[in-house]
Amino acid sequence: MPKSGWYLLVPAAFFFILNLSLAGTVPAVVLAAGHFTLLVLLFLFFRTVELNRVLPLVVATVSGLLFVYGILQKTLLFPRYLEWIQEGTDEFSRTIAIRIQSGRIFAIFTLPTLYAIVCAVLIIYILHFLIRKNGMARLGWAMLLLAGVINLLLTQSFGGVIYLAAGTLAYLFFCGILTPRVLAPALMAIFLFLFVITGLRFSEAQRLDPARLRLSNWQQATRLVTQNPWFGIGLGNYASEVSTVTQPNEARSIYAHNALLQEVAETGLLFNLFLIMLLWRYRRRLRPVSVRLSAPHLAVLVVLAIYNLIDIGVYFFAAGFLLIIALSQVYRRHTAPATRLLLPILPLAAMLLATAISRDALQEGRILFSRQQSPQAADAFSTSLKWNPWNAAAHLGAAQVHMLNHHLDAAANAASRALEIQPGAPYGHFLLSHVRLDQERFQDALYHAERAVQRRPDHVPYARWKQSLEAIFNHEKTDGSN
Known part of the structure; x- marks a missing residue:
């Protein structure tokens, strides 16, 4: 194999x-490609x-900050969030409120499972x-x-529980200390964690909700x-x-709750x-470090392998980054740091950072809109679009604000722009259908209602809206014939 990898660009x-x-959504391809390239x-x-x-300093610092914030989130922040979010006025806010009411912390991440x-x-x-330190240092690691x-x-x-059990x-x-004397207390601790989690989520465990969800998603x-077996549906378009x-x-x-299945579905x-x-x-270029020296990294790879089998794993940047850290140290190359790689890394990182900021502003706008704070919500949606002009959800949020203010042309433009970015978005068609009805463009309203139902045939509000429009359209035709 040639030393230069430029030929792979073709x-x-x-x-x-x-x-x-x-792809139906071109920006999703660009973002996903940037994510995996990075x-x-x-x-x-x-x-x-x-x-x-x-690594000890980084792990201690990150762990201390995250773990303290996680406990504060549970004890102090969740009650304040529930007071701030007005439940019941918006689907997004209801979802957030239900998640907070469940008591499942997620720290700075998007999902409890990711955290x-x-x-x-x-x-x-x-x-x-902890195993390798002595004295006060061991006490700190124990805390x-x-x-x-x-x-x-x-x-x-x-x-x-599965990740921690498998990783431990x-x-x-890998350290060579897994003896019956160690195995017994380890298994006891693992089962204790499992019983506690089952007790906290007994109703879901009784219905086997996590297993049912994954089986359905795999199907x-x-x-x-x-x-689409050979070419897929387009990267990032699942x-x-x-x-x-x-x-x-x-x-x-x-x-898909399986990273490999989702990747094959997208890329073919x-x-x-x-x-x-x-x-x-x-x-042939990958020469692993000895097992004893890389034991914690190998254990992390085992954990992340399981995570990719029952979730989408590397599609989350945090999980992908952890995988890269562990994998890079297992296959450590003893050369000078390849600083030349920072040239493409920095712009890709900036792109993903801008996307993350845009997503945060979008969520803020949704919550503000649910609290009927339309001017502030409009500012948040505008901020989201400044960081990522191809954020279809932010365009739809702006369209909702324009509709509320009876700016129908602006609402139609925003919803149409969202559908240009993501043509298959059912809510985009649903929202534009409402706008077209207010503009008395009945045929366009019915067309977009039908498109929404085609994309989400099981969604009752879309079906009812389509039926209402059909009744209005038939009534107009009857009046016209008379």
């Missing part, structure tokens, strides 16, 4: 253009950096340093370990793969397409065959 460009042509570049960069020297995997990874590293376990329990994540046992195995992802294959009796999610079998061939040839 197939990479081909698959990128192919995904752009297939992860690959970070792996190549961190391979050349000795992280083990700074659970972060906690599990940090706990493994903390356990590693961090206790805080980490408390945070993991407060996420109320069944997956969190894998770490003890939906499989249908997308069988419909969320916008999965509703077309979701049956009424199935659990609904915008994720042809790209994955090329990727397997590339990795097969590249493996």
Whole structure:
């Protein structure tokens, strides 16, 4: 294999253009491609950096901040959030309110399950340093370990127990200290965590909700793969397409809850065959560090492998970054740091940061709109669009504000712009249908109502709205004939 990798730009460009042509949402392809490209570049960069020297300081700092914030979120912030969010006026706000009422902490992350995997990874590293330290340092690591376990329990994540159990046992195995004497208390602690989580979420555990959700989502992802086996539906477009294959009796999610299934559904079998061939040839350059020296990193890889099997794993940047850190140290390359890679890394990181800021402003705008604070909501949506002009949800939020203020032309323009970015968005068609009705453009209103039902046939409000428009349209035709 040639030392230079420039020749790979040809197939990479081909698959990128192919995904752009297939995707219903082009910006999603660009963002997803930037996300995965950044992860690959970070792996190549961190391979050349000795992280083990700074890892204790980084783990202690990040763990301390996250774990303290997680406990404060549960005890102080959740009650204040519930007072601030006006439940019942907006679907997004109701979702946030229900999540907060469940008591499942998520710290600075978007989901409790994502925070659970972060906690599990940090706990493994903390356990590693705890075993190897003495004196007051060991006491400090023990306090961090206790805080980490408390945070993991407060996420109320069944997956969190699985991650921690698998990671702990894998770490003890790789260290060579997994004896019956150690195994017994480890299993007792694991089952204790499982019983506590089951008690906290007994009704869901009794109905097997987590298992049912994943089985349904795996079936939906499989249908997308069988419909578009070779080329997929376009990278990053799973969320916008999965509703077309979701049956009424199935659990609904915008994720496949399996990273590999979602990736195959998006990119197709042809790209994955090329990727397997590339990795097969590249493996010769990967020389792993000894098992004993890389035991905590290997345990983290075991945890993240499980996470990618029961969730979308590397699609979340936090999980992908943890994977890159562990993988880069397992396959450490003893050379000077590859600082030249910072040139493409920095703009990609800036792009993803801008997207994250846009998403945060969007959420703020949704909550403000639900509290009937329209001017502030409009400012938040405008801020979101400044950071990411292709944020379709922010355009729809702006359209809602314009509708409330009876600015129908502005509302129509905003909703139309959202549909240009994401043509299959059912709520975009639903909202534009309302605008067209207020503009007395009945045929356009009915068209967009039909499109909304086509994308979400099981959504009752869309179906009822379409029926209402059909009744109005038929009444107009009857009056016209008379």
